[in-house]
Amino acid sequence: MNANPARFALRDIPRLPLSAFRAGVIGAVKEGKTLLALCAMPAGQNMILCAALGLRRKGEIEIVLSEPVGDSYPALTPDCPQAHLFEREIAEQYDIRPEGHPWLKPVRFHQPRRQGASVFPGAPRPGVCDYFAMSGESVHEVAVGPVHAGIIEPGHFRFQCNGEHVFHLEIELGYQHRGIETALAANPKRRLFYMEAAAGDTTIAHTTAYCRALQALSGASADERTDALRAAALELERLANHTGDLGAMAGDIGYLPTMSFCGRLRGDYLNMTALLCGSRFGRGLFGEKGAKHELSIDTASELLNRLSRTARDTETAIDLLWDTPSVLARFEETGKLAPQIARQLGLVGPAARACGMKLDARRDFPTGYYSKNPLEPALCHTGDVYARARVRWLEIRNSLETVQRAAQQAVGPLEPEDTGSLAPESMAVALEEGWRGEICHLARTDKNGLLDFYKVTDPSFKNWAGLAMSLRDQQVSDFPLCNKSFNLSYCGHDL
């Protein structure tokens, strides 16, 4: 048991027989713990399973490992739906078959990292494998993507419908797979840049999670001003994306005023991040040794001036949504996700909070600035597009306040954080609340203190299934709006 970011000596982590590992993880999730990550990893000549679990009400993180698995093991998914995509990933990455998995398909369509059970023989390609299908006289299938009608990342969507009515949507990704996880351990010089580009709109959150993992492994203490700067940058990232999303949702239903206002305002927030470091996405703001740019008093006052002007315009732009009947008519009751489904799937971020799930890593596993400035998660309960929009607006208001306070605390000279040497044979888990939800980074070092295993879990990995479920009993034409209301990352999922 450990607080975020958590470090564990490998020898202290319990190694359970497979049956106890399986029962332990399933039991923990039933008791209300979150399955932060589940993966297979090499251990000497063998493969073992690894689960990271989080207990929100105490802010505790634990890791459990299994004894060596062969080429197969009994799947957890039938008793623990949160594990569904993680187990497909295990099958694809290390060629280990989770026996009894209800829908065993590749996740990212790449060659396995080791040869094992030949779970997916013959190199399957995305877009040409078996899909969940229905049959019947008037049932038909609609296939969309990978190339979509807009400037958007690629993914493939299969709808089973009757006319406009959608029975089921299956989402198949993998087109964006760039091999980040395996390259992370192999190419230390590029590691920071892989983190910055894991999901290009979530640069600050992923970079911060990476730095926290290094802090945990090195025992380096975080600089207080750097932490304040991290919070300011993280909330600016949230402001830009949430504002952009609300504008895009307005655009999808043809409500043009908010769409065009928010298109500009999003850029204003990005430009505030650029004021700090030169990059609109926060590239080059943080590195392994802390922040690369100090915040001067002049820059801070320019930032806060811009922030208050932009905040006012954001309020007017978004307020129009709640006052316009044609907007509400499209938002309400569209893409409704039942809270119990969201819980079973282990959703995170605004999509989960829109279903009334009170979870936010900034409150549940706080680090740095958030440990001293507790934050109350923004909640809605209806689980529809309206709720996902409303939660974003509530979070925008919180973030505006946070940037204002954190930026003032960040002014002044910064201390470098000494993450140079990492503890050998250890593991670390770092959680960060990105604008899409909880990001989990899991790292392991070898006997020389070098990273030999790294796993990134973007919130999109957990939330894509939520989008699929929200489309049930909706119309095909509701898809763009529902998709935008989740606005998940393709590359963050595909890595």
Next chain:
Amino acid sequence: MLKALKARIQQKYRTVPFPKGKGVVPPLLRAKPEIKSAKCSHCGKCADACPTQALALQQNGPTIDAGLCLFCGECAAVCPSKAITFTNDFRLAANSKDALVFPSGHKLAQPLKPELLKLFARSLKLRQVSAGGCGACEADTNVLSTVVFDLARFGVQFVASPRHADGLLITGPVTKNMESALLDTYNALPEPKIVIAVGACAISGGMFCGHNETAGIPGNIPVSLYVPGCPPHPLTILDGILRLLGQMPRGR
């Protein structure tokens, strides 16, 4: 309705005066590299620091291949004699990969051939394909259609179908999983057509160069414009497109 009108008045006119004006970018933006070869002590620290081998130490000092460069500034930070700086001059786009090499090889993009210019100078419809892009190049391309840059005033628009397009704008290192979809899209464009590669990934693989999972833009797709950056600033992209269409005022 009245509230929307009032909001419209409050939000003001927001389109940037570019290319008439020079274009405002963040003071700290890392764009055009400036290399003072005379200052170089050949210590090699810059080449060691470069994550993508965009920087090569030659006999007469360092060269930077902007098509591979992440503009991370690590080389400038480690140089003991301050021979390398990244200025915020955002004008970078070129017609060939060779024309992206600083300091001596860089040549700003020239307009298309007259027969293509006649067709596209005042109306260019682009189809965008993200092929492994992280979303940053896509976002800074997307933003060109907002009121801030108002791309449509130059006759340039992004369209939903390749059949309606005159050109393809590619972002991302072209993952193996996207290679055939990209080729299909390119082939679906009617002739004559042009291709624009935006960002280090699309030009050279960028930080993913050498990965087994990426393939790069297929050799049989000819590229007319390369826009370097990771990601490029929106004005770098706009500047490149306007140069290609011969819409940049004289002397700029």
